Amino acid sequence: MVEIKHLDDYALVQKFVDGEHECLEILITRHKNRIYTYIFMIVKNHAVAEDIFQDTFIKVIQSLKKGRYTENGKFVSWAIRIAHNLIIDHFRKEKHLSTVSNDETEVDIFNSPKFSDMNIEDNLVSEQIFREVRHLIDELPDDQRQVVIMRHYLGFSFREIAEHSGVSINTALGRMRYALINLRKLIEERQLNLTLS
Structure with a gap:
């Protein structure tokens, strides 16, 4: 018999619905980083994200x-859609739709093994670059910003982005193309140097 933690998402959902509650814990553990990161990248506040x-x-x-799960194996996309709706509700309640906080974004979300061998100065420079890029991304139109975050911060494929956003893959690709064009323009206008020397 297959060990429960090796089951796919759909099988775990079915077992949870049938009363095996530990299956939900496995699903949460499996996808918590991706879902939490998605929330945090938008709200930029750890307490609110929690x-x-x-x-x-x-x-x-x-x-x-209530039997409302009909995604057949796309559990994480479904859960992120629920999170996205709750984020929108949060901003509506706070009446901050046009003034999302730009408080300091903690660098730990950008940590990457490829930076682990750098010295302190390199780390400081790379952290500054990450902050500047993140601020530039915040200036993009909503649909372009969402595609960049899902692709480059959450590792979604363009198919997943399209499904999550309710658009075609070509539209998702187009939004990414325009996002990159707009980011290049902003970088040139501000004469930013976003490379490690």
């Missing part, structure tokens, strides 16, 4: 128990 993350899984549990 609250929305918890609310997401409360809603996931409620929806599963």
Whole structure:
């Protein structure tokens, strides 16, 4: 018999619905980084991100128990859609749709093994570059910003981006193309040097 933690998402969902509650814990553990990172990249506040993350899984549990999961193996995209709707609700409540906080973004979300061998000065420069790029991304139109975050920060494929956004793959690719054109323009206008010397 296959060990429970090796089952795919759809099988775990079915077993959870049938009463095996530890299956949900496996799903949360499997996808928590991706879902939490998605939330945090938009709200930019750890406490708010934690609250929305918890609310997401409360809603996931409620929806599963009511038989509202029909995604057939796309659990993470479905959970991120729930999180996205809760993020929108949060901003509506806060009336901050046009003034999203730009408070310091903690660097740990950008950590990458390829930077582990750098010295302190290189680390400081790379952190500054990450911050500047993140601020530039915030200036993009919503649809372009969303594609950049999903592709480069969350590792979504263009197919997943298209499914999540409810658009065609060509539209998702087009948004990425325009996002990159707009980022290049902003970099040139501000004469930014975004390379490690």
